[in-house]
Amino acid sequence: MNNLSSYIDHTLLSPVASETDIRKICEEAWIHEFKAICIAPTYVPYAVEMMEFCPVKIEIATVIGFPLGYATTNTKIAETQHALANGATELDVVMNISQFKSMAYMSVREELQQLAAISRSNNALLKVIIETAYLDSFELYTACEICAEAGADFVKTSTGFAPKGAEVEIVRKMRSILPSNVKIKASGGIRDYEQAMAMIDAGADRIGTSAGIALVGRA
Incomplete structure (x- = not known):
């Protein structure tokens, strides 16, 4: 597959990632023309500066409410606003799984609606991480419906911090389950070309991975 790079969110969310590591991620994204880089909020301004003169548009994605999702709505809103002000163009927000498991579906939907509205007003994309490892079939269906109703641009499988x-x-x-206008980001444990292609064949529009170099090396 010649355009696998255009599916990849080149990701580094390790708690011990250094500025040098972030620089490497940016350089690799530039060289391989990945769709996006996905980094911690604290490094967004640095990544924006690093990618300023890149001849190819590479999105700057960061995470909100990461990795557990149970920050308050006001906290997530503040994180979102700061990330956007710092130059992020895509936001990977963790759904409040605790509230979802409590069947507080309206609260979950309202939070995501607010974040989607803020993202739209700033021409940014909102990807909602539903953490599929914790969901049964009914919950998966319900979570996808809520995300679609809330105006999410993507529904994302995983943070990479769950058991699967x-x-x-x-x-x-x-x-x-999802309408055609809502895309899917598959992430968490995707480390080789075969896995990535299987995810794309199943319907994924993005691949979130820290192994992007290995993947495109096989493309």
Whole structure:
């Protein structure tokens, strides 16, 4: 697949990632023309500066409410506003899984609606991480519906911090549930070309991975 790079969110969210590591991620994204880099909020201004003169548009993605999702709505709003002000163009927000498990679906939807509205007003994309490892079939269906109703641009499988990451069959189910205008980001444990291609074949529009170089090396 010649354009695999255009699917990849080149990701580094390790708690011990240094500025030197972020610089390397930016350089690799530049060289391989990845779709986006996904980094911690504290490094967004640095990444924006690093990518300023890149001849190819590479999105700057960061995370909100990461990795557990149970920050308050006001905290997530503040994180979102700061990330956008610093130059982020895509936001990967963790759904409040605790509230979702409590069946507080309206609260979950309202929070995501607010974040989607802020993102839209800043021409940014909102990707909602539903952490599929913690969801049964009914919950997966419900979470996807809530994300679509809230105006999410993407629904994302995983943070990479849960017991399991992306699974082909789950991505396929998500694609069958979500309307065509809502895309899917498969992430968590995708470390080789075969896995990435299986996710794309199942309906993924983005691949979130820290192994982007290995993936495109096989493309």
